[in-house]
Structures are given as structure tokens and as C-alpha cells.
Amino acid sequence: MYNRMHQKNTSERIMVAESEIKCVSNNKSFGGYQKVYEHFSNALQCTMKFGIYIPPSEQEDEKFPVLFYLSGLTCTEQNVITKAGFQKYAAQYKIIVVAPDTSPRNCNIPGENDTWNIGTGASMYVNATQEPWNKHYQMYTYITEELFQLIQNNFPVIKDKISITGHSMGGHGALLCSLLNPGKFKSVSALAPACNISNSPTLLPGLKTLIGEDKEILEKWDPTFLVKYYDGPEMQILIHVGTDDEFLKEDLLIDNFVKAANECKDNKIKIEFHLEEGHGHSYYFVSTFIEEHFKFHSSKLSS
Numbered sequence: 001m002y003n004r005m006h007q008k009n010t011s012e013r014i015m016v017a018e019s020e021i022k023c024v025s026n027n028k029s030f031g032g033y034q035k036v037y038e039h040f041s042n043a044l045q046c047t048m049k050f051g052i053y054i055p056p057s058e059q060e061d062e063k064f065p066v067l068f069y070l071s072g073l074t075c076t077e078q079n080v081i082t083k084a085g086f087q088k089y090a091a092q093y094k095i096i097v098v099a100p101d102t103s104p105r106n107c108n109i110p111g112e113n114d115t116w117n118i119g120t121g122a123s124m125y126v127n128a129t130q131e132p133w134n135k136h137y138q139m140y141t142y143i144t145e146e147l148f149q150l151i152q153n154n155f156p157v158i159k160d161k162i163s164i165t166g167h168s169m170g171g172h173g174a175l176l177c178s179l180l181n182p183g184k185f186k187s188v189s190a191l192a193p194a195c196n197i198s199n200s201p202t203l204l205p206g207l208k209t210l211i212g213e214d215k216e217i218l219e220k221w222d223p224t225f226l227v228k229y230y231d232g233p234e235m236q237i238l239i240h241v242g243t244d245d246e247f248l249k250e251d252l253l254i255d256n257f258v259k260a261a262n263e264c265k266d267n268k269i270k271i272e273f274h275l276e277e278g279h280g281h282s283y284y285f286v287s288t289f290i291e292e293h294f295k296f297h298s299s300k301l302s303s
């Protein structure tokens, strides 16, 4: 099956236990292939797309570590694969990069497309409990179980070498998935992450829509609350953010996360924080520092 991954045509269909995945685009890039697949998600009960970059291989059946990249509000799988310029580093460090979409789509939920920070493109990477969102908005399960397994079942993956990163709401997602699953990810990093979602004026409306208003429940999905009680293996977290990031002061609340991480017992959380002069929130910032994140993850994935 691995060899089929490098076929030039895009009509390949790969049968998996859960559902068929279909390659809908395939572009050669830095010796590897940037592909986009489409499949029906059982967790989300809708059709989803994900990007996957397969690095160049030197021998048949070569397997690679994996980096999940979670994107932010308004994104699809396309933003990072067309704007971040990561393929050069994924090829250099021989890492598969998985770029999921940011939410279920076309679920016919009233209001799903009304605003940029609620519903479509705004899953907050949580499992919704509120009707009617809960039938489809199970993005935490999609990322940490369904897609996590699908990638291992269908691509040349080294199964215990999987890391996670993300930008903005996706940075929140990367911190959330790693803190709730101690040891599942070899490393975690984030670019301009939303660290304290239950206090973020921009992200809280989308979160409340999905899981309600109960403060205790909101905090269960908030990395700044979770990190205090983290009791897994020691975790080093690389974070970059720009001084001119429009969301820095009111929405990202990175200082709250760092303060809470310092309260974690046995000092298990070590944060390498970079405040970058003059940078904003966009993919011009992401593409500037993405190489640092590949270097960081490569050092952990190869250990």
C-alpha cells in the first residue's frame, strides 16, 4: 500500500476499516508529495478532507514519524499546506505532516455559517454536548482517535512517533490533545496559541455554543486549567508569538498558561517561549518560524 501512496494519479482509492479514503489532489513538492484526501468520518457524521505530506523515501517501505498540524479559526486543510511553506522542512527532516480541516462542514445546523468564530471552521477541537451540534461536532475524538488511527492504518507511519502542533485555535487544540493524552504525542508546540479559551472573548462564544455555559465544563477543555493538574511524562512545549499579534493581549492569554504550568507538580511542564518583535498573527508569522518547530519536533521524534 505504501508504494501506492506515491502514484501520480489522484484517482487512487484506499479502503479502510472505517470508510474509503479518496485522494483528491496530489502535488510533488521537495521530492515528496503533498496530497489531500477525502473520507466519511464516523465521529463527525460528515465528509472531511485532510492534507498529508509524504516525504521523499530512500528505500521501499520506509516509514516516517508524524506531525499533526491543527489550524485556526476560518481555516480549511488548505491554509497551512499553501501558506506555511513547511514542505521543505518536512522533506528535510523526513516527517509526515497531517493537516486536518478545522471542523465538520455542511451539516445543515442552523447558524453553522453565520459568524467566523462559531460553527464551521470553529470546532475548538472539543466534543460538543449541546443539541444539535453534538451529532457532528466531535472534533476532539476525530483528531485523537479516528484520524489518528486512520493515518496509522493507511500511511507509512512509525506508530509511536507522533507529535502535534498548531496555530491559534489550532495551538489550543495541540495543547488540549497533548495534555488530555499524556504520552500519546512525543512532543507538542504551538504558534500564537489560544491558551485560555474559557477567558478568550473571541473563542469563548464558539466554545459555549458547543458545550454550554457551565464553568466547570468549560474549564475541562481549557489548557490553562488542565496544565495545573497534568501528571504525565515531562513535557517540553515550544511556543512562538509575535509582539504585534492582534489577539495577543485579549485572546491568546499565554501568560496565564505559563503561570499555570509553573504550578504543575514536579515541574513537569517546561515551556520554551519566544516573543518575536514586530510579528503579527498571520501565516507570514507562521511561515517565518515553522522551521524552528520542525527542528524541535525532529529532535524529539528522532530520540
Ligand SMILES: N[C@@H](CCC(=O)N[C@@H](CSC=O)C(=O)NCC(=O)O)C(=O)O
Pocket: 071, 072, 073, 074, 075, 079, 083, 116, 167, 168, 169, 170, 281, 282, 283
Ligand atoms: N477575523 C478575520 C481573521 C481570522 C484569522 O486571523 N484567522 C486566523 C486564525 S485566528 C484563531 O484561530 C487564520 O489562521 N486565518 C487563516 C489565514 O490563512 O490567515 C477573518 O474573519 O478572517
